Amino acid sequence: MKFVMSYSCGKDSTLALHKLIKAGHEPVGLLVMVNKDMDRSWFHGADHRLLEKFSKALEIPLLLCPSGGDEYHLEFEKGLKRAMELGAEMAGFGDIDIENNRRWCEERCRAAGLKAAFPLWQQGREKIVQEIISEGYCCIVKSIDNQLLPKELLGKQLDSETLEIMAARGIDICGENGEYHTIAVDGPIFRHKLEIQTGSILDFGERSVIDLR
Template sequence: MNFVISYSGGKDSVLSLHKMLEGGHTPMGLLVMVNQEQQRSWFHGVDLELLRQIAASLEIPLLPCESGGEDYHTRMEETLRAAKAQGAEACVFGDIDIEDHREWCRARCDAAGLQCIHPLWQRDRLDNTNEIIALGYQCVIKCVRNKDLPQSFLGRILDAELVAEMAKRGLDVCGENGEYHTVAVGGPVFHRPVAYECKEILDFGNISAINICAAKR
C-alpha cells in the first residue's frame, strides 16, 4: 500500500512509520503541518530546516503544509487530495487511544478519499514508549508542560531512566496527554543520524521548549 504519514516528528509518528515499513508498505511523503507565521511545525515546533534534514535521512519526501491555524483542516485535506492524485491510498497517524483525535483524522481522510490508518491504536501507552527505546530510536525531548516536568528534561534523549522518573511523578510516560513532546533524529528507519544542535530554552508559561536546529555543516 502507498501511504503518506501525518508526521509530527515525534516518537509516536516514527513508531507508526516503523510499523508501516515493517509491514511492507511504501511511504510517499511526510505530511507536516507548518505554522505559517513561525515556519515551524504546529504543536511540536520543529523548524523547517531540521524537518528537511529528517526527511532526507528517512529518504521520504517532505510535504510541508502551511496553515495560519483557522484553515488547518482544509489545508490538510488539500494536501491529502494532492497525495491521492500522486498514487497514495492511505494516510497514517500516530494517535493511540483518544477517540476525538481518531474521528478528526478520519474526517480529513474521508474528505480526500483515502483510508485512515492508526498503527498504534489501542496499544498500551507504556508498551509503545518502551518499544521506541528498545528499537534504538533517538528521540530528543523538545517540549515539556511546566506543571509536569522540569526544564532539565529538555534536550535529553528519551530513555529508561527518564521514563522511570516520569512514572515516579505519576505521569503518562507516553506523553499522550501533552506532558511532553519529542523529535526523532535517529534509529532503524533513518539511513543516517540527523545532526542537530540544542540552543536556547523558551518558557511560554504553560510549556517550555528547547530550540533544536539542524547542525551547521
Template sequence: MNRKVVVSFSGGKDSMLSLHKVISLGYEPIALMTTVNKKNDESWFHNISIELLKQVSLAVNIPLLLIECEGDNYEKYFENALNNMRLLGAEACVFGDIDIEQHREWGEKRCQNTNLSALFPLWKENREKLVNEFINLGYKAIIKKVNLNNMSSEFLGKTLSSEILKDIKATGSDVCGENGEYHTFVYNGPIFLKEISLKGHRNIMNNNSILLELC
C-alpha cells in the same frame, strides 16, 4: 506492488513509530506530511524547524510535504494536501494517535472527505509498551517540549531511555506523554541513513511550557 501511503508526521516518537510499523507491514510511504505554522516556520505542534524536518526527510529517504496552515483553515489545508497525495497514488494516510477518540475521529474525517483510508498502527496499544518498543527498536528522541504543570525543566534536552521513563513516571505524568506532558524530536533510528546532529539550542518560555529550540 506495495500500497502507497502518506504519513501525518510531527517529527516526534509516535509518528516515527507509526512510520516504522507501516514500513514493516509492507506499505510504501510516499511522503511525510507536516503542518507548519505560517507565523514562525515551525511544525504546528512540536515547534520543529523546517530545516530539521528536511534533514529527517533526507535521513529516512522519504519526501517531505510541508503544509503551511493557519488556525482557522487548518482542516482545509490538510485536506487539500491529502487530495494532492491521492492524485500521486496514496491510498491511505497514517496517523500516530494511540487512544484519544476525538483525535482518531478528526483523522478519519479528513480521510473520509478526501476518499482515503485512515491507518492507525498504534491504536489501543498500551502507552508504556509503545514507548518502550520505540526505545528498544533503537530510536533516539530528545525531549523538545515540557509542560511545567506536569514535569520539571530538568527533563528538557534528555534523550528518552528506560531510566528517563522511570523518572517521568515518578512525576505522575503519563510515561508516553500522550496527555501533552512532553513532546519529542526523533534524530536517529533503524530507518535513518544517518544520525541528525543537533546543536545551537536555546530555551523559550511559552505560557506553562518550556521549549528547546534545535538547529
C-alpha cells in the same frame, strides 16, 4: 500499498511510520502541518531546516502544509490530495487511544478519498514507549509542561532514566496528554542519524521548549 504519513517528527508518528513500512507499505510523503505565523511545524516546532533533515534522513519527500488555526483541517485535506497525486491510497497516523483525534483524522481522509491507518491504536501507552526504546529509536525531549516536569529533561534522550523521572512525577509516560513532546533523530528507518544542535530554552507560560536545529 502506497501511503502518506501524517508526521510530527515525534516518537509516536515515527513508530507508526516504522510499523507501516515493516508491514510492507511504501511511503510517498511526510505530511507536515506548518504554523504559517511562526514558520515552524505545529505542536513540535520544527523549522524548515530541521524538517529538511528529516526528509533526507528518512529518504521520504516532504509535503508541507502551511496553515493558521481556522483553516487547519482544510489545508490538511489539501495535503492529503497532493499525496494522492503521488500515488497514496492510504494515510498513516500515530494516534494511540483518543477517540476524538482518530475521528478527526478519519473525517479528513474521508473528505480526501483516502483510507486511514492507525498502527498504534489501542496498543497501550506504556507498551508503545517501551517499544520505541527497544526498537532502538533515539528521541530527544523537545518540550515539557512546566507544571509537571523539570526543565532538566529538555534536550535529554528518552530512555529508562528519563522515564523513571516522569513516572516519579505521576504523569502518563507516553505524554499523550501533552506532558512532553519529542523529536526522533535516529532509529531503524533512518538512513543516518540527524545531526542536531541544541539551542536555548524558551519559556512560553506553562510550557518550555528547547530549540533544536
